[in-house]
Amino acid sequence: AEDLIPAIASLNRYAGEHGIPLISSADAHPEDSHEFREWPPHCVAGTFGQRKPAATLLTPRVTIPWDAGFDVASLDPLPKQIVIEKNDLDIFTNPNLPRLLDKLGATECYVYGVFIDYCVKCALIGLLRSGRRVFLVSDATASISKQAGDTAIREFLAARRLPGQHGGRL
Numbered sequence: 001a002e003d004l005i006p007a008i009a010s011l012n013r014y015a016g017e018h019g020i021p022l023i024s025s026a027d028a029h030p031e032d033s034h035e036f037r038e039w040p041p042h043c044v045a046g047t048f049g050q051r052k053p054a055a056t057l058l059t060p061r062v063t064i065p066w067d068a069g070f071d072v073a074s075l076d077p078l079p080k081q082i083v084i085e086k087n088d089l090d091i092f093t094n095p096n097l098p099r100l101l102d103k104l105g106a107t108e109c110y111v112y113g114v115f116i117d118y119c120v121k122c123a124l125i126g127l128l129r130s131g132r133r134v135f136l137v138s139d140a141t142a143s144i145s146k147q148a149g150d151t152a153i154r155e156f157l158a159a160r161r162l163p164g165q166h167g168g169r170l
Contacts, residue, residue: 001114007140009055011112016058016080021104023097025119026052028066028085035088045085057081068095072103090122101130108133112140117148124156134160 015022027043028050029035043050061081064070075082084094091097109127111134113120120141127134136156143149 001142004114004140004142005053005055008112009053011110011137011140012056012058012081021078021106022058022081023100023104024052024056024081024083025091025113025123026050026063026083026085027087029087033087052083064094064096064100066094070096072096072099075100075103078104089119090126091119092122092126098130101132106132108135110135110137112137114142115144115149116141117143117145117152121152121156124152125159128156128159 012022012024014020028045029041029043031041031044033041033044058079058081060079061083062075062079063083063085064072066085066087082100084091084097084100086094109132111120111123111127116136120136124134124136134156136153138153141149143152
């Protein structure tokens with residue numbers, strides 16, 4: 001994952017410099033997260049381990065908590081980066097994401113990050129299900145397992161071929 005920081009930082013800067021809305025995700029687990037039954041504790045909210053690498057951050061930015069009460073309409077003007085917190089592999093478990101995507105008028109989404117065999121796969125499939133054109137930036141993506149990563153990419157490519165789905169691998 002650390003090897004991807006320069007590529008991710010470059011893509012994020014490009015988005016910020018060209019007025020492209022940037023949505024990033026960040027795990028924000030409570031100390032007793034259900035995810036820790038399967039994974040070792042990681043990204044506990046408020047700890048050093050939860051921080052995103054500084055090189056990948058833009059200013060101004062806002063963090064949207066995993067809280068259905070967040071007023072997405074209040075994001076005016078839009079910051080350069082919007083960080084969506086999640087307590088699950090799937091970014092769509094944050095109830096604010098669909099409203100945010102609608103507010104942004106997001107019709108095309110370019111997805112990258114870690115890890116394609118888990119969180120990135122969830123984002124890809126969720127975005128396809130929401131009816132958006134979805135592209136995977138494979139040079140800025142990593143997997144925990146090469147085999148699982150390759151399987152996730154095949155699943156994404158198969159899902160985008162379903163009626164009404166669009167996207168590809170860059």
